[in-house]
Amino acid sequence: MFFILCRNGCIRIAFPSLILKFILFMKLVLFIIFITCMQVSASALAQQITLSEQNVSLQKILREIRKQSDVDFIVKTAQLQQSNPVTINVTKQPLDKVLEQIFQGQPVDYLVDNKTIIVLDKKAIQPSSNLPGESVKQQRVSGKVITANSEPLAGVSITEKGTTNATLTNDDGQFSLQVASTPAVLVLTYIGYVSQEVTAGTNSPLEITMQQDLASLEEVVVVGYGTAQKKDLTGSVASLQPKDFNKGTVVSPDQLIQGRASGVMVINNTGQPGGSTTVRIRGNSSIRAGNNPLFVVDGIPLSGTSARPGDGGGGYGSDDGNPLSYLNPNDIASMDILKDASATAIYGSRGANGVIIITTKRGQSGTPTMNVMASTGFSNLLNRPQVLSAEQFRQALAFYTPDDEAADHGGSVNAFDAITRTAITQNYALDVSGGNESAKYRLSAGYLNQNGIIETDRLRKFTTNLSGNFKFLESKKLGLDINILAAQNSENIAPINVGVGFEGNIISQALQWNPTLPLHDNEGELAYQSPTLINPLTSLAAYKDRSTVNTLLTSISPSYKITDELEYRLMYSLTSQTGRRTGRYIAGMINPNNINNGSAYIHNNTEMNHQLTHTLSFNKEIATSLNLNAVVGYEYLSFDTRWNAESGSGFSNLGGLDYYDYLDYAIASNRSVDSYRSPTNELQSFFARVSLNFADRYLFTGTIRRDGSTKFGENNKYANFPSIAFAWNLYNESFLRDSEHISNLKLRLGWGMTGNQEFPSGASKDRFVFSAQSITQANFGNPDLRWESSSTINAGLDFGFFRNRLSGSIDYFRKTTTDALFEQTLAQPAPGGRLWVNLDGEIINEGVELALNGNIVQNDNWNWNIGANATFLKNNVNGLLGYYETAALRGQGFSGVLGQRMVSGQPLNVWYLAIFEGIDPETGTSMYRGLDGTIGTSVDPALNKFYVNSPNPDYLLGISTDVAYKRFTLTVNMHGAFGHYLFNNTMATVLGVNNLSNRNISEEVFDTQAGESTSNSAAPSTRYLEKGDFLKLSNASLSYNIGNIGKAIRNLNISITGQNLLVFTGYTGFDPEVNTDGTQDGIPSLGIEYLPYPPARTFLLGLNFSL
């Protein structure tokens, strides 16, 4: 058994003896947190030590040294037990001298590698040549060990197979080893990398590339108010590092993990750069409250909202934008997804939908390093529904409306091509980091200019991030971390509003445009049809919509190590966002008769959030082989938003100025002003977590959080959220320890309660709202209102075979949500009509998650890894009284039409639609199925509806592979979802045959056999319900590592990346992943596509290097 004394004060029991042999020589490198250890430090051995001990164990001495310096030790417990007691008395002696003294006469010796000191048996270290009496002729091999990125790897242990000849690589990755025979077989080992054997002659220096071990057991996972080693986890946590992220240009971090982790569904709601996403961890569990997971950035739990103001109504862009888009993906060091309640319960009333912890990169000590990344590329349209070409359109006219010859204008145009473009994207990022043991810093800057594929649409994003980690006092016990992130996102937003009336948005205008009618007339002016049959290019010109959001996220976190085992940390953070949105509309362009009715608006929005967290952490081996890791804390969070909006109308077009810059021109009664500030929204919490590790075999974690929230009713201010979990590291048991093939086997079992309080502030109160000169009571308070609670059980198995070349995990979970928050209809007469209540009934999400990673090929030139994850989900509602309707379907003829229900015995958001039975050839109109089973055109689709299919996928799939050949690396990521149904609302109300003769129709409906009548009306029926199954080639990247150029440029890498390359689907709309918001009465919908911003395919050329 080993333990590791590491810098943050913990003692970790590590490394089972099974894998002892090749770990002995490994350096302590933990992927993320301890990356700083890798940096060169000449000063490590010069640190001054003061010791005065009589006959104490070597172990105690080492601990004392660790306290006084910042070196880490790798020690085998057994070795220390055999060591001799030490007596020492030194004052302010350099470390190397002290070490020399204490290891004098010991059966063990040590190796210094940077700041890690490895204690070993003497014979393991002494080169065989140094052994007395050796007379074999010595030969020497030399070479260099590098990573796949051609970075030198220091501290790699190199042993000649079958001998005790061994050495470590130096800081430049170079080594030289005397070998007993040639050709010698060298065994290379390094923590976090796959061990390998190399046959070496003596004639030429070797260059050996070490491959990272993707299933490394030593990954450090951020678990909320602390970190844990992956092998010590008891809960279900997916941890993703930059190497796992989706490649290419992404605006928001949630897109980095799309398809990369089991149980996590990320849908881009729109193709708009910076557009919103839907993120679901293990399905939906709420009817009314929010379903998005909690995002925590560097310890700051976010509000989940953005200060980006909403649209000005009408024809402006309506997507809400992504609240995380201010983060620079290049700054992200890891994303840890806490999935089960035993992992998320530490976040209490906000943990029910899972937690995604984003950790940004930190400075590394050493000489300053600058990393530069640049990429540029272009995007174009991935897919769209096919409408008729001019030629087909003429055929359709001849078939459907032979009497109307005037509809053929003689031309041939493709209006969709006219509004879309090949859009250029540029993305630059630069970071500088450095420092020394007492002060580390990292400074980064990013610039993204992403043009949308719709003309005029653009996102520009500037980000800067400064982080510093300082240690004070001679003892280095006082620490201070600071982090400042500033960002500006500015957008030119295309007028794509899904709430538009029958005149549509530019997407429907382009799809419906008569393909025989040129978009420009003979004078080159935009062709005009009517105020309601609008040229999409006119819409683009008439609407201007700009948004700018400035974000400042700052945190300061002092800490003090009270004793070796006990550390206190304070964290204060301030998140401040201001958003401004301006829009104008030139009336005369759309309607030449209405030239003096331009309008404009300005919306301002600010969000100011404070956080204060105190934590006290304790780590100690409290008994032999029993390690205790505990944290207790207090947290205060406050969220404050306010907005104001101004608008004016009645503008004529004055010199091309933007109306919103001179609103005062509008007559006073044509201007309006509104303002609002949210009620106080505060959370006060106490939390504790205890982790016990016995002999590295039996792990226990228990957490509890007590949350108080201003939102909860008077009678329910506080709530407790407990969890417990056990894990059993089977592979450390004696019966498996010596297994050749099994390198990891862990069983996990957990239970926990988490909450959801994502409902509006003020819901528990009687409230009176203001409107024009009047007051009305808007809400009836419910003082008993409480959080929605989910209890989850999770059982999982982690496994690794063949030295973890095949590894993975399987998890079963069952999450039962009760006390669902809902805004219930009040028995009238009553105010506003609604009352926030906790509903009876439960929502059950049940599923199995599977993740597999395999290293298929690994040799000198080739390295091939494949990873796959799958999630099988089932979702059901039980015991709900009555039903609740949602999913607002849109378009002409669909006013007030809802497509989904929340009802007992069905999945959440089950489709509730008429069943389409084809077109009656007699009348050309739709036939539907009656509740009594009759089929015919007389069956009223409004009165004969059925529960048909679910918009929730049955299973999700993610596949990734990377192949490296010499300096080439190819990475391919795919993801898909299956078993769900989507409502193609675009087809239903925008592209039907009744558009003829003046507007275009879908290729799908042009069917001379069916003979559909142009007066056949669309109804919300299964005719437009399509299977949503898809598999997407989400990204592929080919990179070539050029390596170092001269002395200045290091590690130059070029790459070509394609994003959203292909989608395999039977779905006929824009994109099976689009999710147009159809929220009704606050109940979210899922699986509607209506006139979305079209999806883009992107190709990028990128390069990065370091200085």
Add this chain to the structure above:
Amino acid sequence: MNTFKLYSIACLLLAGLSFSCTDLDERLRSELEEGSTNVNPSDLLIGAYSALNEPYQQEQRWVLEEISTDAAMAPTRGGDWDDNGMHRAIHQHTWNADNSYMNNTFRTLLTAQFQASNVLRNNPTPQQAAEARFIRALSMYDVLNLWGMVPYREDLDNFREPPITLQPTEAIDFITSELNAILGDLPASGKAYVASQNAAKTLLMKLYLNKGSFLNRESPTFDPADMNQVITLADEITASGQYEISPPGKYFDNFAPHNDAVSTENIFTLYNEFGVRGGNIDRTWNTIAHYNMTPGGWNGWCTLSDYYDLFEEGDERLGIAYEYPADTMNNPGHRRNVGFLIGQQYNLENDQPLMARNPASQPLSFTREVTIRTSGATLETAGIRPMKYAFDYSVPSGQRNNDWVVFRYADVLLMKAEAILRGGTGTPANAMALVNSIRTNRGVAALGALTLDELLDERGRELYWEGWRRQDLIRFGKFLEPWQEKAADPGPHTLVYPIPSQQIAVNPNLEQNPGY
């Protein structure tokens, strides 16, 4: 070192704790809380008046009263106006308890009842209290009329307790006593958008007149005492001297922009004032106008030719070229811009004929013929479009200045005439004289005799699309008969609407009306 350590910890803890520990008291910052002394009864009263805007001005109560009759229809035009069949169901009497018109109207009318009640417990003046009780009585009258019972809430403190249900007799008694109780505190005169004694009296007239059908919708009987109440109240309103039937050519003044100034007939209206407040009066144009007209609309609702044929040529009520104050719309061709829009429509600025949208080659000419599902060439043009309110061109966008008319003097006179015919004091000649006093000003010949059927037709002509037709047809026993695009009702249950299923689900004191 130890002192430093202690000092550091102390500092950190103090810095930390100074921010910590909140009592989690939730404070509202853009809203007021129950118990706040700042909840001003006059503001609440405006809120109560405004609560009537949604049921009245936003195609809710109106649809249930008019689309369900021979006066109006919302045809499905190809794919448009299908909307899950909810409009067709109203016209064809095939509605069910899930129809969203039911739920919305029920909810908004009863919310108005609540908002009015809420004024009463916030220290109103006697007049404010009386106005609020009038609003409450009006909304309760409407619910009684539509659903045959009235949920009523006395305890405004606990909305988790279901309200009681007033059966027709109780509801009639309650509304009657309320209206009589407040008469003394209501103003005798003033703007029509402030509840007055005359407004309360008109509502009382409606209550007495319809009492018989509220108590027995299938075969109403009318108590002469009630009819005499109607006559007495009408006479009191006339005696107040505030109203006269609009002179010839001024019928549409009652609905025109600034009708609060120009109407001589309006007794109770809902206030709409640009830049001040109001309801969604735009819907009155949006729901009927074609896309290419100004005002533009959604090309929807229409009347039926049989109803149109109730009118004779020359009846001013059929429509005129309404003359606006200068500079708002020149209408060079002097085209009809209010009333029943039929035949070719014109651009009112340049007098060019308007064309349909699809196909654009077709003239925009509204036809007499219309079916509940229209298709083919007349998809956009089928149906005559009544436009009773003259569009307010002076407002570029936002609140138009036409107040929504609830009660009108012509209705008072027609109700009195009906009460006489139904057994109240007076002769048929007295009744006919009342009707003729109106007809003369509308440019049509006086009637030589007056039967109840003729009176119903006259009500149809005078009060078309004002939201009373269903009530009238029930009272005259004609609501179950077939008419254009509607078959005879399968049973009498349609005389009241079904109680919305969402309300039944949350209120155990509600029992679904028979037949649903």
